[in-house]
């Protein structure tokens with residue numbers, strides 16, 4: 001159901017779960033990895049080579065995660081189509097050369 005919204009030419013599209021250190025010296029997150037803040041969810045994609053991070057609510061995260069999965073599948077299909085296109089073009093070019 002997400003495919004229609006998802007098609008993008010972006011190379012990078014992901015939804016990650018992150019934990020963070022706040023940087024306050026008195027906070028336990030600095031020394032204990034288990035006490036880090038979060039989890040936060042972040043949607044990451046690229047615009048003109050620049051990475052954009054968008055914070056997501058825990059409710060929104062699964063939607064973007066599903067979209068990221070769809071995106072990976074689409075990239076695989078597109079790569080396959082590209083290979084097929086190259087083969088088809090090469091064959092057409094060969095035929096054109098032979099009919100000269």
Ligand SMILES: [Zn+2]
Pocket residue numbers: 021022023024027028029030037
């Ligand atoms: Zn902290």
